[in-house]
Amino acid sequence: MNATSPPNTWDSYPDVNGRFGDFGGRYVAETLMPLVLDLDRAYAAAKADPSFQAELNGYLTHYVGRPSPLYFAERLTQHFGGAKIYFKRDELNHTGAHKINNCMGQILLAMRMGKTRIIAETGAGQHGVATATVCARFGLPCIVYMGETDVERQKPNVFRMNLLGAEVRPVTSGTGTLKDAMNEAMRDWVTNVADTYYLIGTAAGPHPYPAMVRDFQSVIGTEARAQMLQMEGRLPDAVVACIGGGSNAIGLFHPFLADEGVRLIGVEAAGHGLESGLHAASLTGGRPGVLHGNKTYLLQDPDGQIIDAHSISAGLDYPGIGPEHAFLHDAGRAEYVSATDEEALDAFKLCAELEGIIPALEPAHALARVGEIAKDLGPDRIVLMNLCGRGDKDIFTVADALGRRI
Amino acid sequence: MTKARIDDRFAALKAEGRAAFIAYIMAGDPDLEQSFEILSGLPGAGADLIELGFPFSDPMAEGVPIQRAAQRSLAAKTTLAKTLDLVRRFRLQDTATPIVLMGYLNPVLNWGFEAFAAAAADAGADGLIIVDCPPEESGPLADALDAAGISLIRLAAPTTDDARLAIVARRTSGFMYYVSVAGVTGAKEADETAVAPAVVRVRQASGLPVAVGFGIKTPERAAAIARVADAAVVGSALVDEVAAALAEGSPATPKVLVKAAALAQAVRTARA
Structure with a gap:
């Protein structure tokens, strides 16, 4: 086996439309489309900017412990x-957990974009805690949507988020779990288009989230x-x-x-x-x-x-x-x-x-x-x-x- | 061609010099039979066009009223196929009132675009609005609808700039749907002074009538919007009548139709 990596042809994914073969894309309401396209541009610029990467690496070393x-x-x-x-x-x-790798990258991007309010979804609460943590560190208000079923079974993490200054909003719509929390976060984003950054916790969602979260992880x-x-x-x-x-x-x-x-x-x-x-x-x-x-x-x-x-x-x-x-x-x-x-x-x-x-x-x-x-x-x-x-x-x-x- | 039904209706209303009242209801809410009664009664109550929602488990752009309507509909075992059955039955008694189906992509994708478009045309549907399918993703769907003669009606939003508006308008027919507020359905209130210039912009970009929805709950709001747009869409306020009827144990149909009639009256007399 080679000790040096051959050129990574898999790096060509996703394509410009956010497609991994037949998968991915941007299936969001028209109100959000301009925001998603804007995020795509902002992330591409940050990714190409050595000072962004240097700043991120600094926090990963000294704050995250990498x-x-x-x-x-x-x-x-x-x-x-x-x-x-x-x-x-x-x-x-x-x-x-690994969640903070992504949160650190996205919070720096959010600030670079001039966003002043952070929202997130969480299931177990690990992503919520990581988001609340970086929001506390950089002084941004944080709202975490969490299914009410999960609020009940993950009480310690709800308390952690509260200690970190985040507001946890229990989601009762649908079945009150992670997918409903994500729906509710999307509803918040579509309502607060000017100032809000949606910090998605997993490598899913509309392009560029899957590629961006992958890159940060x-x-x-x-x-x-x-x-x-x-x-x-x-x-x-x-x-x-x-x-x-x-x-x-x-x-x-x-x-x-x-x-x-x-x-x-x-x-x-x-x-x-x-x-x-x-x-x-x-x-x-x-x-x-x-x-x-x-x-x-x-x-x-x-x-x-x-x-x-x-x-x-x-x-x-x-x-x-x-x-x-x-x-x-x-x-x-x-x-x-x-x-x-x-x-x-x-x-x-x-x-x-x-x-x-x-x-x-x-x-x-x-x-x-x-x-x-x-x-x-x-x-x-x-x-x-x-x-x-x-x-x-x-x-x-x-x-x-x-x-x-x- | 079923597209003609939408064009004919807007042409007739233009001749009358008034805006259209578009009523949105959810198929299967509170159950299939009552939703058929409501659907059947809407033209008589004054609905010029009907948006018939089909339910989805995860309606990301909806406020609480339509979320709950979707949950009631799913609890009543409504499917996309049963939604088309409602349209088919409606067409036995009304061949003039356009019906536009509205919902989310996954149930349609799950059916298959070509097969769905053919079935929808066969049932007598005239248009389709898919909330989570922006122009960038809707090529294959637009092809299938074109082949079946069904209008793809796209949404424009306050965040849509002129450059995007051209993209949004490109394969839209029948009418354009202007989302009057950045938000979910039935939450914020539409402001006609902000909406009026947007309607002009969307009309110029598309050459189509412009319907305005997402923030209209009262006859007063509907009338104000009807003075500046080609159509006013009301949904949450109508499905809330279903919820209210269920809460008090009364039949849903009369409550919804009374509300629809008041809204229709306000739209009809708005420019008088």
């Missing part, structure tokens, strides 16, 4: 008896690739990440896209099991459609109505997936598998007991497949997993699932 370590998970490797297992430790970032894969070359002198055989909207996964995958020998494996949330109908596996159990500004795989009924997702992990509980994943799936460049609530819980406990790391339930889904992948690859091979969040936020959910009281 680079995050690459860690050899020795005891899990021994436990599974296959390929060496490495973790990219993005759970060690400030605020405890690609720091994960870029660092991990260099760290792996330094520690092992070679690239991994497989990289693995959990997928809800898919921002941590695309951030890990993208810098490896041109490395054809590296398998890219995304793990969706299978909830109670794919056959139960109660899951969040849009690629495995959905079909293409249009929602939230982009064309992608969606969970939907025969009439094209969106079906609620289910996962024990609020961060994966979304009925769609970023359009670049839909493209990589159809192009065959990435593989997508799934893990159930129960498998994720087992992996959660295993990671805590063997590595002394309490993972978030989201990457616990990825870990649930890593054992098989490691065994499948065999010794002398390497599998790299993004440990994209820490599990402090999940202890109540896990205690509940285990029938324990804390």
